[in-house]
Amino acid sequence: MVDIKVYVGAKAKFNADGVMIPTSVIWEDGHEYIIDKVTDVRQAAAMRAGGQGDRYTIWVNGRQSYLFFERSTALTGNNIGRWFVERRERINQGHVRGRLA
Numbered sequence: 028m029v030d031i032k033v034y035v036g037a038k039a040k041f042n043a044d045g046v047m048i049p050t051s052v053i054w055e056d057g058h059e060y061i062i063d064k065v066t067d068v069r070q071a072a073a074m075r076a077g078g079q080g081d082r083y084t085i086w087v088n089g090r091q092s093y094l095f096f097e098r099s100t101a102l103t104g105n106n107i108g109r110w111f112v113e114r115r116e117r118i119n120q121g122h123v124r125g126r127l128a
Contacts, residue, residue: 030113032078037094037110049083049094049110060087062094071095073113080108 036053046068052060063086071082073095080097098108 029118030115032073032111033114034109034111035094047096049085049096052085052087052094052110052112062087063089066091073111078111080111 033055035055037049038051038053038059039047039049041047048065050062052062054060065083065085067082067084069082070079072079073082073093078095078097080095083094083096085092085094093113095111095113096108097111099106
């Protein structure tokens with residue numbers, strides 16, 4: 028098994044203080060998962076898949092997961108960052124995404 032970073036779509040709202048709170052995650056196949064609650068937000072590394080950003084502890088259908096927001100380094104423009112999750116994948120016949128395992 029290997030952990031990879033998977034970029035996903037997300038919907039978010041901003042409160043009056045400007046805090047961004049995700050409300051749903053949109054998976055690669057287009058399925059939208061509603062986030063029941065967010066219980067923690069902190070700067071953290073994605074230890075399993077690599078990368079870092081704002082780590083949101085989210086609950087979807089009674090299960091806890093992490094959703095990361097990777098901030099853009101651009102100072103201007105509309106792209107403020109991207110959302111990603113860590114996903115565990117099986118190693119297929121000794122290869123991992125084109126590399127030998």
